[in-house]
Amino acid sequence: MSARLKLTFSYAGLVMLAGSLLIGVAWIFALRWLPDNAAVIKNAQQYAPKGMGNSPVVITGPSQSDLMHGFIPAAAVAVAFLLLLGLVGGWFLAGRMLAPLTRIADATRLAATGSLSHRIELEGTNDEFRELADAFDTMLAQLEAHVAEQRRFAANASHELRTPLAITQSLLDAARNDPDRDTGQLIDRLHVVNTRAIDLTEALLLLSRANQRSFAREEVDLSLVAEEAAETLFPMAERRGLTIETIDTSGGAAPPAIGSPALLLQLATNLVHNAIVHNLPGQGTIWVITSAHADYAELTVENTGEQLTPELVATLAEPFQRGSERIRTDHAGVGLGLAIVKSITYAHDGTLTLTPRPTGGLRVTVRLPVRRALTAEAPEARYIPTALRLARIGPAPAHQPGSPT
Structure with a gap:
């Protein structure tokens, strides 16, 4: 049976049950207060006509047998009417209640055919x-x-x-x-x-x-990942005359992030590589900053460079979007660096923020959820130098990350 027919029978059954209970209560009440035959009332002067004195008065009225002959047919008619009302009313009520589901089913069938632009846009209250x-x-x-x-x-x-x-x-x-x-x-x-x-x-x-998201999750020290990425790309930064600074603001007590060590290393490597490629040759700087908070670990990579508009920055994490205003070289990559960063971040339930720096260049911030370790690790196992300078060639502008020069 269809859902509408089931609801119809349910409504009709509920109406029949309520009506039958009501009729049963009326029947029991009537049987309780009606006598079996005529009632004889003695000493009922107030009811006797004048001249009869104190003679007994016999009052006759409907008995239980009379009630059965008159009430049962009427009750049967009432039950039949309730059944008809329950079926007809239940059919319309069920149709009205299931109308939204019909619209949802129609939208599902349209989506199954490949039409994803259709919307239900159901009106009414927020039920x-x-x-x-x-x-x-x-x-x-x-x-x-x-x-x-x-x-x-x-x-x-x-x-x-x-x-x-x-x-x-x-x-x-x-x-x-x-x-x-x-x-x-x-x-x-x-x-x-x-x-x-x-x-x-x-x-x-x-x-x-x-x-x-086909990877195993484990605890990862984000500061160590950032340091490894910076050291790996140190020769490339040295050839281009750039300065890389890694800064750990957690003081060596950051809770570990949860994710894939290989993917998170790829994320950090892509960010540092992107900061090196799109920088100012011979006088640029890259800041790799890790920090810890109560619920997340944060990795921020900033680089000097040309001025970027917010509109351009909003497209940089899309696949094959290198940015026409950014510096292009033979090492510009395949256009998937930040797209991979975005996918890895979302796969780890994190957030990615791209912001143009006021003085030129880009700031990329990745936040990843953390799990507090049951036992504290030794501080020396998590130590990162406060300011590790790599490949300092040529003068670099005095700058504090996150603030204009």
């Missing part, structure tokens, strides 16, 4: 059906945005992967048509193009892994 419809509309909106993002990402990924393949094909065709071409130069160019294709493929795989 359970309204909450369900609003939650379904929110889900559809998020799903539509996710599908659009995936389609855009697939198109961009296809374009980015096609570029190195097309370059490789062109180089091979040129080498085939020109047998006297310098083989060493060709091999070098093919090596560069192939390396870029490999980097892009690995970045895409890492991004997919982060989006699927």
Whole structure:
């Protein structure tokens, strides 16, 4: 049976039960107060006509047998009417109550066909059906945005992967048509193009892994992760004449973040690499700051650079968005650095904030949930120098992170 028919029978049964109880109460009340036959009242002068003296008075009225003959047919008619009223009224009430579910079901069928732009937009008071419809509309909106993002990402990924393949094909065709071409130069160019294709493929795989949250979670010291990322990219910063400063404001007592050590190291590495690439060559600075709070651990990476608009910064975490106003070099990457950071942060239930610095450059803040350890670790195991300066080449502007120069 359909839900509407079940509700109809339920309403009719409830009406029948209530009516039957009411009729039963009336029947019991009537039987209790009606005599079995005519009542004889003695010494009832007040009821006797004049001239009868003190003679007994016999008063006759309806008896229980009379009640049975008159009440039972009327009760049967009333029960039949209640049954009809319960069925008809229950059918309409059930239809009215289930109307929102019908609209939700129609929207679900439309979504199943690929139409995600439809919304229920249920009117009325904020009851359970309204909450369900609003939650379904929110889900559809998020799903539509996710599908659009995936389609855009697939198109961009296809374009980015096609570029190195097309370059490789062109180089091979040129080498085939020109047998006297310098083989060493060709091999070098093919090596560069192939390396870029490999980097892009690995970045895409890492991004997919982060989006699927297919990783084990454990306690991770975010300050140690930041230090390792800075040390790994120290040679690159040295070649570009940049200064890297790592600062741990937790005093070595920060609670550990919860997540994947490998992914969080990749997150920190991407942030530092992005700060190095998009910086001022020969005079730039990168600040890698870790801090601890009651409910989250925070990693902030700031870098000097050119002025960035808030509109441009809002797009930098999208895949393949390098920023046309930012410095472009051979080490600019594949355009997935901050997109991977965003995916890793969200996969760890954290928050990512990108802010343009007033004096130029970018400030990126990642907040990750923490779990307080049951036993305190030794301070020396978590110690990070307050200001570790790496690759200081050339003068750097005096600056305090987070404040204008």
